Amino acid sequence: MSGLGNGLPRNGRPRTGAPVDLAVDCAGIRSPNPFWLASGPPTNTAGQVHRAFEAGWGGAVWKTLGDPITNTVSRYGGTAYQGRNVAGFNNIELITDRPLDVNLREIAEVKRVWPDRAVVASLMVESRDEWRDIIRRSEDTGCDGLELNFGCPHGMCERGMGSAVGQEPKVLEEIARWAAEFATTPVIVKLTPNITDILYPAMAAQRGGADAVSLVNTFKSVIGVDHDTLSPIPSVDGEGTSGGYCGPAVKPIALHMVTRLGKAPEFELPISGIGGVQSWEDALDFLLLGATSVQVCTAVMHYGFRIVEDLVRGLEEWMRRKGYARVDEFVGAALPNYREWGDLDLNYKIVAEIDPSTCIECQLCYAACEDGAHQCIELPGPTRVPRVVEERCVGCNLCQLVCPVEGCITMIEVETGLPRESWNDRVRKGTAGAGSTH
Ligand SMILES: Cc1cc2nc3c(=O)[nH]c(=O)nc-3n(C[C@H](O)[C@H](O)[C@H](O)COP(=O)(O)O)c2cc1C
Numbered sequence: 133m134s135g136l137g138n139g140l141p142r143n144g145r146p147r148t149g150a151p152v153d154l155a156v157d158c159a160g161i162r163s164p165n166p167f168w169l170a171s172g173p174p175t176n177t178a179g180q181v182h183r184a185f186e187a188g189w190g191g192a193v194w195k196t197l198g199d200p201i202t203n204t205v206s207r208y209g210g211t212a213y214q215g216r217n218v219a220g221f222n223n224i225e226l227i228t229d230r231p232l233d234v235n236l237r238e239i240a241e242v243k244r245v246w247p248d249r250a251v252v253a254s255l256m257v258e259s260r261d262e263w264r265d266i267i268r269r270s271e272d273t274g275c276d277g278l279e280l281n282f283g284c285p286h287g288m289c290e291r292g293m294g295s296a297v298g299q300e301p302k303v304l305e306e307i308a309r310w311a312a313e314f315a316t317t318p319v320i321v322k323l324t325p326n327i328t329d330i331l332y333p334a335m336a337a338q339r340g341g342a343d344a345v346s347l348v349n350t351f352k353s354v355i356g357v358d359h360d361t362l363s364p365i366p367s368v369d370g371e372g373t374s375g376g377y378c379g380p381a382v383k384p385i386a387l388h389m390v391t392r393l394g395k396a397p398e399f400e401l402p403i404s405g406i407g408g409v410q411s412w413e414d415a416l417d418f419l420l421l422g423a424t425s426v427q428v429c430t431a432v433m434h435y436g437f438r439i440v441e442d443l444v445r446g447l448e449e450w451m452r453r454k455g456y457a458r459v460d461e462f463v464g465a466a467l468p469n470y471r472e473w474g475d476l477d478l479n480y481k482i483v484a485e486i487d488p489s490t491c492i493e494c495q496l497c498y499a500a501c502e503d504g505a506h507q508c509i510e511l512p513g514p515t516r517v518p519r520v521v522e523e524r525c526v527g528c529n530l531c532q533l534v535c536p537v538e539g540c541i542t543m544i545e546v547e548t549g550l551p552r553e554s555w556n557d558r559v560r561k562g563t564a565g566a567g568s569t570h
């Protein structure tokens with residue numbers, strides 16, 4: 133069992149007040165903390181990256197360099213959900229629209245002023261000669277590494293770049309090999325999530341000689357339709373197209389993909405995790421599931437560079453509480469607890485318990501269990517406080533998830549007296565008969 137099972141690393145002790153070191157080394161790229169700005173609008177100019185580093189960001193992946201493009205107007209869309217703006221974010225923006233030499237001059241200037249921060253040049257070009265040229269010129273800036281953008285799902289893929297490469301492992305492998313041949317700094321391959329199994333392109337990157345992967349780029353999406361003009365959103369003079377989806381809504385899918393790579397024994401490269409991070413808890417999820425650094429774009433576009441203060445402080449406090457001195461002590465620490473479904477214990481049992489003293493009698497739990505689960509919450513009266521019929525409760529968590537009062541419904545462990553037994557154990561014993569999964 134991992135050290136996190138009891139909340140402490142093996143032999144760990146809370147380190148109240150003790151110094152903790154947030155520095156990381158991701159494939160040879162060092163930064164004073166694991167928090168990097170992802171390639172995007174916040175890393176468009178030197179002025180922004182200077183301010184980001186002043187705020188405390190450990191690294192920045194520059195807005196993707198290449199042949200400067202022309203963007204559409206408008207180009208962003210947001211999903212508002214129950215009063216929260218930008219629960220998900222969609223864009224049809226392309227790579228940098230600024231001349232290459234201007235970007236390169238600014239990268240060199242930023243690196244000179246911030247030698248301890250990770251400055252990574254994100255690149256996207258087409259031919260072998262163009263890759264050789266842009267890698268050489270980028271490395272001349274003194275940058276710490278390169279990120280190959282094989283993930284952009286709109287505009288660039290139609291030109292044979294971005295996700296058109298990320299979705300074709302053979303092409304990805306070949307370009308990664310060129311980059312590995314030309315580069316003297318670490319090469320990170322940025323993967324597109326618009327694929328059935330992220331392991332295929334990740335293995336192609338590894339075979340091609342990449343030093344790390346970063347994931348995810350944005351998910352191909354149509355965010356909605358303007359109900360007056362009937363234009364897909366974002367609307368470009370009454371017309372729209374599919375864009376890339378990101379922000380808090382995509383975090384669970386990004387985490388799944390990071391976990392998929394973290395669990396695959398054949399995949400050995402370091403991971404830079406990206407997708408929906410806006411709090412230190414979000415970032416910690418990525419670290420615990422195997423990411424060495426964590427990149428952020430949408431949350432900075434929403435709240436600004438200063439969110440890094442919460443990321444740094446929150447992670448430091450958690451590390452002290454858990455007795456960790458360095459980040460590499462817990463990178464991937466949750467992976468041993470991630471199992472395939474067939475290996476989970478079918479004899480583990482919990483049931484819901486309602487605390488009448490905090491219940492506000494909204495009866496949401498009753499409606500959820502009655503209509504959407506297993507009909508085991510009753511309204512016995514005379515108050516409106518519901519009651520769980522323990523013998524019928526299957527422990528699905530639904531009532532706890534819908535209850536608006538934190539801590540009002542608790543899931544209580546029930547001792548069954550039965551030994552741990554998984555579906556795969558039953559298959560091995562020949563007792564996995566039809567219907568016995570339910
Ligand atoms: C407006 C916008 C522009 C982006 N431009 C780039 C880009 O030029 N290169 C790149 O590799 N990723 C680009 N991305 C993707 C982000 O780097 C990141 O992978 C993605 O947004 C997921 O992270 P998030 O949920 O923190 O935003 C862009 C994202 C947004 C929202």
Ligand code: SF4
Binds near residue numbers: 490494516536541
């Ligand atoms: S959802 Fe929570 S607060 Fe509402 S009735 Fe059920 S237990 Fe009480």
Ligand code: SF4
Binds near residue numbers: 501508
């Ligand atoms: S845990 Fe599921 S089955 Fe049990 S009371 Fe809640 S909703 Fe019903």
